[in-house]
Amino acid sequence: MSWLTSTRTAPWLMTAAIVILWQAICSAFDVSEFIFPSPIQVARALAEYTGPIAEHSAQTLFTTVAGFAIGVVFGLALGVAVGSSPWLYSATYPLLVAFNSIPKVAFVPILIVWFGIGAVPAVLTAFLISFFPIVVNVATGLATLEPELEDVLRALGASRFDILRKVGLPRSMPYFFASLKVSITLAFVGSVISETVASNLGIGYLMMSASSSNRMALVFAGLVVVSVLAMLMYVVFAWLEMRITGWAHRRGQ
Amino acid sequence: MSSFVRFEDVALSYRNDGEFAIEDVTLSIAPNEFVAVVGPSGCGKSTMMRLCSGLRRPTRGKVEVAGGTVAGPLKIVGMAFQNPTLLPWRTTLDNVLLPLEVVEPYRRQFAAKRRAFAERAMALLGTVGLAEHADKFPWQLSGGMQQRASICRALIHEPQLLMLDEPFAALDAFTREELWCVLRDLWAAKPFTVILVTHDLREAVFLADTVFVMSPRPGRILMRKTIDLARPRDLEITYTDGFIRLVHELRERIGSARQAAEPHRQAAGR
Numbered sequence: 001m002s003w004l005t006s007t008r009t010a011p012w013l014m015t016a017a018i019v020i021l022w023q024a025i026c027s028a029f030d031v032s033e034f035i036f037p038s039p040i041q042v043a044r045a046l047a048e049y050t051g052p053i054a055e056h057s058a059q060t061l062f063t064t065v066a067g068f069a070i071g072v073v074f075g076l077a078l079g080v081a082v083g084s085s086p087w088l089y090s091a092t093y094p095l096l097v098a099f100n101s102i103p104k105v106a107f108v109p110i111l112i113v114w115f116g117i118g119a120v121p122a123v124l125t126a127f128l129i130s131f132f133p134i135v136v137n138v139a140t141g142l143a144t145l146e147p148e149l150e151d152v153l154r155a156l157g158a159s160r161f162d163i164l165r166k167v168g169l170p171r172s173m174p175y176f177f178a179s180l181k182v183s184i185t186l187a188f189v190g191s192v193i194s195e196t197v198a199s200n201l202g203i204g205y206l207m208m209s210a211s212s213s214n215r216m217a218l219v220f221a222g223l224v225v226v227s228v229l230a231m232l233m234y235v236v237f238a239w240l241e242m243r244i245t246g247w248a249h250r251r252g253q
Numbered sequence: 254m255s256s257f258v259r260f261e262d263v264a265l266s267y268r269n270d271g272e273f274a275i276e277d278v279t280l281s282i283a284p285n286e287f288v289a290v291v292g293p294s295g296c297g298k299s300t301m302m303r304l305c306s307g308l309r310r311p312t313r314g315k316v317e318v319a320g321g322t323v324a325g326p327l328k329i330v331g332m333a334f335q336n337p338t339l340l341p342w343r344t345t346l347d348n349v350l351l352p353l354e355v356v357e358p359y360r361r362q363f364a365a366k367r368r369a370f371a372e373r374a375m376a377l378l379g380t381v382g383l384a385e386h387a388d389k390f391p392w393q394l395s396g397g398m399q400q401r402a403s404i405c406r407a408l409i410h411e412p413q414l415l416m417l418d419e420p421f422a423a424l425d426a427f428t429r430e431e432l433w434c435v436l437r438d439l440w441a442a443k444p445f446t447v448i449l450v451t452h453d454l455r456e457a458v459f460l461a462d463t464v465f466v467m468s469p470r471p472g473r474i475l476m477r478k479t480i481d482l483a484r485p486r487d488l489e490i491t492y493t494d495g496f497i498r499l500v501h502e503l504r505e506r507i508g509s510a511r512q513a514a515e516p517h518r519q520a521a522g523r
Contacts, residue, residue: 148418149338155306156410157326158355166354170342247342247390 037217042224045217052206057225060191060203063119064229067126068187075131075183076176079138083172084164089143096135104129105193112198122194122202129190130183137179141172174248177241181234188230256281256317257446258305258414263314264471265300273312273471274300280465280474284413285444289457289464291503293511297472298450302416305448306330319413327414328356331407335419337399339391339406346387349374349405356410377405380442381435397428401435408439417449421456430488433459441485454500454507458482459491466503468510476506 003009019039025031026038033041046053082089082096104125111121145168153163195204203222210218242249263278275297282288290298303309304316307326316323318330331352339348353359353370363370378384381401391399400420407415417436421429437460440447451457457464458480466476480499482490490496 146336146338148334148336149340151303151306151308152332152334152338152406153351153355155308155326155330155332156352156356157328162355166351167340170340173342245342247392 034214034216037220041217042220045215045221046224049218049221053203053221053225056201056203056206056222057229059119059201060122060188060195060226061229063122063195063202064126064184064187064191064233066119067123067128067191068130068184070123070127071130071183071187072134072180074127075134075179076138078131079135079172079176080142080164080169082135083139083142084160084168086143089139096132100132104190105197108194108197111194117198117200119199119201121198122191122204125194126187126190130187133179133182133186134176137175138172141175142168145171174241174245177237177245180237181241184233184237185230188226188233192226255284257284257286257319258282258448259315259317260301260304261315261317263304263311263316265297265304265309266312269312275467275472277473278314280477282446282448282463285446287440287447287449287460287462289449289451289461290467291451291454291457291464291507292467292472292475293469293507294452295470296467297470298467299418300472302332302418302448302450305414305416306332328410329413330416331410331412331414332416332418333400333403333407333420334417335422337391337396337403339399339402341391344388344390345378345383345394345402346371346374348391348402349378349409351406352410359410374405374409377409378402380439381405395428397424397432400424400432404432404436404439408445411443412445414446414448417447417451419451420449422452429453429456434488436460437486454503455491455496458496458499458503459486459488464503466506466510475510476503478503 004013023039026036026041031038037045078092082092107128108121108125111124115121115124142164145163149167150163153167158166191202192204192207195202196208197204199205203226207219207222210216210222258281260278260280264273264276266273278301290301292298300309304311304323305318305327307318307323307330310324318327339345340351343351350370354363359366359370375384375387378387381404383398383401383405386394386398391402394402400423404417404420407417421432424432433456436447447460449457449460461480464476464478464480465474466478467473468475478499482495482499
């Protein structure tokens with residue numbers, strides 16, 4: 001029975017246990033589908049609406065990845081700038097923290113006024129919510145460079161750019177990839193929030209319209225689809241992280 | 254005697270608040286001389302290294318290296334520290350090659366001559382017994398091997414001045430003595446000027462031609478001791494009377510300097 005205690009099967013077992021518990025509660029108390037659908041009802045909704053769900057999730061995936069991509073470019077650039085200049089670090093850090101503590105849903109009405117209903121607010125919300133962890137992590141990676149290492153290179157006449165290129169950037173890559181995993185899941189939060197308010201397409205919109213027509217099972221199906229998409233993207237970036245910055249994770253082996 | 258490194262009444266204050274890390278330091282180091290700087294912690298030994306390498310300018314006085322006043326980073330120096338600071342994403346070989354990617358004139362030739370440079374790095378790694386480990390990553394090496402690689406990195410561009418800041422302090426006693434011999438042999442094979450900052454008096458006497466003893470902060474030169482032990486020196490020499498007498502003499506000088514500083518420190522504490 002070693003598969004029961006193995007860490008590989010643990011996530012599957014836990015997920016199965018929760019689904020079974022969920023089903024058991026719904027069946028035992030005869031909960032109405034309009035309040036809290038059971039897993040079987042959610043699965044049925046998934047099967048019934050496969051076409052629309054696929055269409056809407058493609059849209060959500062697109063807006064999320066687009067917003068995330070902008071977030072990566074912007075976050076990396078800002079992180080490098082902030083991390084390599086103590087002045088810029090002091091100047092911008094409080095502002096960044098203040099900005100990050102604003103709930104991003106508060107930006108959606110503004111974005112609707114500026115860009116109208118559709119994909120643009122969703123992309124921008126995904127961007128706004130996802131860039132902060134990247135900035136902080138890249139800046140931290142650069143700012144914590146060992147002073148001796150900097151001395152070795154500076155004594156050789158290396159420019160600040162040389163040090164950044166040879167040491168700073170490779171060194172901050174593990175921080176960068178760690179932040180990508182956080183950011184991609186946040187990007188989904190951003191795009192879905194925006195879609196529920198300001199779009200005619202996307203999983204967020206699908207869930208909103210399903211809830212207004214009392215199809216609760218479909219709302220839950222939307223939740224499942226969003227979390228599966230986010231998890232798949234997470235896995236992609238975790239894999240990239242191991243491939244590219246494996247050196248940072250092998251110490252223990 | 255012509256000098257390769259010359260300090261003239263040098264003082265350095267890091268914050269310009271009148272509190273000096275080193276003060277009134279005047280010394281002269283000959284070309285290819287092996288110098289050790291010893292003293293209690295916080296006596297400004299590392300400050301001297303930063304002045305020599307051009308990472309810092311003196312607040313007062315003048316620092317000359319290779320006949321010119323130091324006014325910026327010197328490319329003719331190599332440095333190694335207590336912490337090997339190897340880059341974990343590079344193999345040992347690529348770590349050793351790093352300075353060649355940065356320092357002119359190697360930098361310009363690097364792409365074209367990579368193979369020749371790699372051979373040179375391999376030869377250097379061979380002399381410190383790391384040839385077989387060239388393709389390993391730093392985290393696959395022991396502390397002593399990492400420190401050997403770090404010294405190779407400091408020497409790959411054939412610097413005229415090698416500066417070592419307590420390079421063996423974190424190693425166990427046996428590895429440390431092994432690395433003394435590695436450094437001794439590297440220096441004997443192809444002489445360069447060495448400034449070795451250390452706490453270890455035996456290390457200083459075993460390796461150096463001249464030992465400078467520094468006082469507690471603000472660091473001043475208390476004593477210049479010529480080590481006239483014959484070369485080549487073997488580890489056996491560390492058990493001879495002459496060697497022990499020299500170590501003892503240095504120890505006494507540092508001890509009296511610490512005592513002299515003690516009442517001073519207590520007064521300041523009150």
